[in-house]
Amino acid sequence: MDVTVDVVGGETHELSLPEATYGDLLAAVDLSPHEATVLVDGRPVPEDEPVGSERVQVLRLVKGG
Numbered sequence: 001m002d003v004t005v006d007v008v009g010g011e012t013h014e015l016s017l018p019e020a021t022y023g024d025l026l027a028a029v030d031l032s033p034h035e036a037t038v039l040v041d042g043r044p045v046p047e048d049e050p051v052g053s054e055r056v057q058v059l060r061l062v063k064g065g
Contacts, residue, residue: 001016001017001018001019001020001051001054002014002015002016002054003015003016003017003020003025003051003053003054003055003056004054004055004056005025005028005029005056005057005058006055006056006057006058007029007031007036007057007058007060008057008058008059008060009060010060011029013028013029015028015029017051019050020050020051021047021048021049021050021051022038022045022046022047022048022049022051022056023047023048024051025038025051025056025058026038026047026058029058031058031060033047034061035060035061036058036059036060036061037058037059037061038056038057038058038059039056039057039058039059040052040053040056040057041053042057
């Protein structure tokens with residue numbers, strides 16, 4: 001499936017991954033589920049769910065200390 005991955009505040013990536021999960025999309029843009037979440041239509045999706053959208057946003061999670 002061809003997917004456009006828009007990293008909020010960063011780059012946009014055009015990916016082609018067969019039978020990918022949303023976690024696979026994060027890995028493809030060098031992020032982990034511990035540091036980012038995938039949004040479809042503004043709502044977070046589980047990382048183990050199969051990709052069902054042609055365009056997603058990736059939101060980096062805030063870390064603090």
